[in-house]
Amino acid sequence: MTRAQGQLAFTEEDSRDIALREYGLDPSFDSPLLPNAAVLSSLQNLVRLATELCGAPFGVVNIISAEYQHQIGAWGVEPGICSREDSMCAKVFLSREKTVVADASLDPRFADNPFVTGEIGKVRFYASVPLQTDSGFVPGTLCVFSDMPKELRPEQVGMLEVLAKQAVELLELQHRTTQLDRTYAELKESNAKLAGFAGRVSHDLRIPLTTILGYVELVEDDPDVQPGTVAAKYLDKIGASGRRMLAMLEDVLSYSRVGGGIQPTYVSLKEAAGEVVRDLGIENDGLVEVHDVTVYADPGQLRTLLQNLLTNAMNYRSPDRELHVRISGVSNYHGATIHVADNGKGIAPEDRAKVLEPLVRLRRPGDGAGTGLGLSTCSTIAKAHGGELTLFETPGGGLTVAVTFPAGS
Template sequence: MDTVTFGWTAAESDRAAAIRNYGLAPTAAGRPPVLPQADAEGALTNLVTLAARLCAVPFSVVNIITEDRQVQIAAWGVDPGVCSREDSMCAQVFLSGVTTVVPDASQDVRFADNPFVTGEIAKVRYYASVPLKTASGFVLGSLCIFSDGPANPTGEQIEMLEVLAHQVVEVLELQHRTLQLSETLAELKRSNAMLGEFAGRISHDLRTPLTTMLGYIELAEDDPDIPPGHPAVEYLEFIGSGGRRMLKTLEDVLEYSQVDGTLQREPVSLLAVTEQAARDLGHDLGPASGIFSDDTELVADPVQLRSLLQNLLANSLNYSSPERSLRVTVGATVSERGVTVSVADNGVGISPADRKQAVEPLVRLNRAGDGPGTGLGLATCQRIAQAHGGELEIRDSPGGGVTISVLFRWDLAGPSAVSPAGKL
């Protein structure tokens, strides 16, 4: 079937696929579809109501024309229903690309024998319809008004009907985007689940032999038959160091893979979580460690927040400046968008040219003097930020160093307030 026969820019099969992609195909039971976009049905009902009242006619519908049916997804004056495409009046003209106005359908050769006109289904006399053309060129159906008696909308009213038809298309486009987003989120969840399963399996399969190897290395290092200074001592150090790095990489990959959009949000104390994260790294808060934290309450997933703070504190410790004593401050600020948690240090910092690369997984900057790492710390923090609907920002700290900020958005976190209660 060519484009001349079926109009506009695509074959009928492509238009049918577009109708399915917009979620407008009838159900298996042959009834109008349930629109997945929460407000779409109400918005369409308002538009057909306005169309009927504006043009002073008793009936108005949004018709979707499929391969073999006419599907009414919104109606005023009648109940939405489904009929064959052969019986549809709109199917005769909707691909013309222009507005159709018929003062008396019983006198029009296109419609005189139509069951909606003859009385078999209805007795339509006045009829007008506007094609529903999407931005991509597909004509999904029409917005039509009709009456079983005389009607005489003015040219200006018909122009307003065309404006309303454009608004119907906008609602349908919004539904299309909602469906695309839902499909993308479902695919993302599936991908994350597969990533987590794969990482967990690989971690399990490699962790056991690595742990066994490191155990034997420790036994060999304590072997009295290997005297100090023997070449085997150096070899064992190299093997042990490499094994421990590999084990840390496995742990980081597993942690990275487990961060997704599934959150268990609850009110948490920033100070308490920071204390836990610092202890995980072998430090207490205070002047001795140089790590300080605000005492602020926010709503977040406590496990992911602890992971984020642990990674950021580890980076601050790893990339401290040899020119000054370490100082790291964990704080939180409130804005209209949500709560921003920041970790500011006075270390060597991250140059603006390196900041995009720094959040890529398994990428290290490899600068002179940098400590060991796997290149997954900031990438994991980036995923935690995204899981909370926010973003990660890197900027310079006043006086040197780097400040990493993560936004925890209000619209995902809920109504909990942030209540500063002093500082350590």
């Protein structure tokens, strides 16, 4: 073998182990390689069905790594591990064709194999089907065997192939679960870094901005600056712009903190909404109507969500009617859904997806001040709890925000 050929062989085997890790099957250690509990249980049931259909006492799903054969989902035998060199399936699985042998001791491919000679076992009847994914990768085989010679009918072989496809589906399920877990972990880490960055930037910018606004207020109080003069107008514009920027920094800082380290408990929606109403200084008893429901949520983040939604309702009220907001909820064994319904301007269906993105505002005539982070913050809070936020029209006009919170464990 040339050096180049040796390097190619190493690369192919290394790629096989990398692919197995993508399926959550780590072949690094000389120990039984097992899928997650749900997949393992399903594989065991599938192998049992395969042995009964074929009339064979033993069956396994083999995962073949660069160095080993790992038996998983075994029936009739204890799952174990052997070297790939000793494996019967390793000799044929890359052909991607089924192998059915009535007596392995008479087949030149297997006659001297330790599973046949008696060194490890005395296999006679042997049948295996490669487990081939849609991408062409073959992680191993579905194998049934016996210590007595045996023939299979064509329909039995066909059923074995069907069961092999089902085994592939189970491994693909674990593959997708592994990918989702990895993506979730990476997203969580990325969000944490982004939140930290946003918090530091907001904090660092807030200090000089606060200083600037302080000097603006000092100059505004100077008796030499007369109201109505050009200087006074410039100061008004600087102060207004600075306060808007400071409000945006506060919103960014708040947004960077939501979703992390939530500590859910059972919270009264009526009590949480009452605290928000008092914080916002809403004195009109008829403006906000609250109906109680118990929500399993982080109390602080629930208040932040309600505060953002009530602030939005006040900022985007309709000029044609007096504002009214109804906060209510429903609950069942799945959890609770709260509804914050107003009779304001509402949001057109084509705009409802984009307003949930950070820093997006519709900028309609007559809209109140805002940074475009309110609904995005609420959506983030909902997702952090394992729920979701949905927007739809209030009957008669306005916007209803529905937020789901799963039940407590």
